[in-house]
Amino acid sequence: MADYGQVVARFVDSEGVPTAPHTKPVDGVVTFKPLGKKVITSIPATVAKSSVRAEIVDGVLQGEGGGEVWLAVGRWRVTDYVIDGAWLKEFDIVVTEEHEAVPLDLTLAAPAESAPGEPLPPSEETRIRAEAAAAAAERSADDAAEAALAADFSAQQAAGHATAAQQAATQAGASAFNAGSSAAAAQSSEDDARAAATAAAGSASAAAGSASAASGSATAAATSAGSAASAVTAAQAARTGAEMARTGAEAARTGAEAAQAGMVTGGTIDGAGHLILSKLGGGTIDAGNATGPAGADSTVPGPPGNPTAYEMRGTGFPEGAVTANPGTYYTDTAGTNGAWRWLKVSGTGNTGWKVLFGDTGWRDVSSLCDPTVLGSGKVHVFKTPGRVTWRLIGPVLKAGTLMTSLPTGYRVDAPNWLAPAVTVYRSGAPTSGVFGLGGSGSGLEVSGAFVPDTSSTAYLDYASLLPWPATLPGTPA
Known part of the structure; x- marks a missing residue:
């Protein structure tokens, strides 16, 4: 299999599981689309330009029937890249003869994506979905073209049946003419009339059989012609639908490219205080005034926060009110009744607090x-x-x-x-x-x-x- 290479991949979820090896496999689908014509020289043969669909089962890339995935040597586009309902960005790979012995790892060949847990921008997701729709429409157009070729072949077969019917009818006419000639010869010789009549009867019987066969061939030809006409009509409708799908795919791709070009990549504040946004396709957008006059400092302090789980703050006694673990410190920012600092010495509920620092005064x-x-x-x-x-x-x-x-x-x-x-x-x-x-x-x-x-x-x-x-x-x- 020197003209083919193996492709492998493993996929796991970003959420782990509490048992070894702490990873959870995922399911999905991957479609490999060939780019360009490929000829296998060892046979020789031309590789059909058709896409290969693979599945991700329990995190492992598998071909049809659960077997391995082998692709012809050349460039392929990884598209319809869907894992557990999430669309991933398509990318290209190159399968070489070396991948027969050492499989191509799809995970290592894929370009770097966004950081874990970071969602794609809406415009990027729109572009990926549009490109996936365009690829699906292009495959539909290819399927429709193949259907049209099959319909043309059926029409050619129907035309062959019609030609055969015409030939049979011609043979029947010739047999009938021979029968007439035999009858005329019988009239010129009384002695030979009986023999000629017998021969004429035989010829007439043969002519009748040929005529019956010609009639059956003509009926079959008419049926084939009707089927061919229906097939041609269906092929034309399929071709028209394929052209409309291709047009829609091109429009979707154009829209995706426009959306990508308008994607914002960053922004700065200019000297006038305006927010200037930079677009991926070039150019900028003035988003208006982004700064305002400085506000007055607040005279009302905000509520105190808890720096850590074992260092808490609040107002009032924590006893009977604040739940914590032993060893937790609590500071009463109001110093209620002179008690400022508390320590949780027992229990995990809201009791067991003791005062560490404070006094009531005289x-x-x-x-x-x-x-x-x-x-x-x-x-x-x-x-x-x-x-x-x-x-x-x-x-x-x-x-x-x-x-x-x-x-x-x-x-x-x-x-x-x-x-x-x-x-x-x-x-x-x-x-x-x-x-x-x-x-x-x-x-x-x-x-x-x-x-x-x-x-x-x-x-x-x-x-x-x-x-x-x-x-x-x-x-x-």
Whole structure:
């Protein structure tokens, strides 16, 4: 097969599959159209100018019946290149004698296409479809021309039948003339009349048979002539349709070329602020003013975004509102109740958040204390992640319970009888008292010898890992 070469190809989808080898084969069709006349010298023989249709089954290029694809040596155009409903751009290949031993890989021979996932421009897709339609119309015209040749051959056969019928009729006429001549000779000789009459009867019988045969041949000739006339009419109609199809194909090709020439390849902004578009076929298009006056800067900031999946931003507490995985950081851009930075320490839902950075500032909670104990003194509280600090500023009227129930978020983790407390010494005197939480750790108390003294100030500090308070007690100090 030195005058033929093998063509192979494999096709896979851009979407992979979760199993090895991670590719998904596709289906489609490919048509190979010969370009120019080809003569095989080893036979010798002329290669018929006909297209070869191949299929893509499970990603593999196959010929008719699932066999290999072999093409005559020469130039071919790969057209009607459709894979899973997508039309691909046609291109030319050259099949050589070397492809008998080493097949031509259609994938490597194809020109580079657009980047994966990048759709063709509308004008490019229109041009490809128009060229495919033109190629299909040209093949229809070739088929119609072959049908016309077959009709002409049928007409020639019908004419041959008519000629044979005329010859048979001529032979019948000659037989009848011979019969008449025999009858005339019989009249000149009485003795030979009987023999001549017998011969004449035989000749007449033969003439009748020839006439009957001539009549059958004439009927067959008339039928063949009618069929030939119908075939000629159909061939003429087919030729007319082929010419119309060829004209439409040429118009489609012209339209495709015009569309391609008008395709925009780029653009620039000129000195007047106009957008100037460049066309593939040459020339430019002024698309009008593309710039406007500069707008004023916005004074309203946009909403914060999330830089990464593990670095989130928003306003308000994330606890019970923001879903994330453990290890995710959250920044409250409003610093609600003094809490700015949070960390997700447990769970995959919207709970399990802990405050990493923030403070409530000093809050004056004197209004929450018993005035008969506190008198004109002040009580302030300050909270940071994991710590609570109280501040008592004298004078204090007497010992007793300042606050029976601490605000939510300011208590110890597990109240017990060993509640935090601090010793307070009166300025300039040996007397002292205790400032701390009550026996259960739920209230605030003072005990010991307290007398009005503006210089008496005490601080009480202890650990507290309770959730950050949803509301802050008292007022800013």
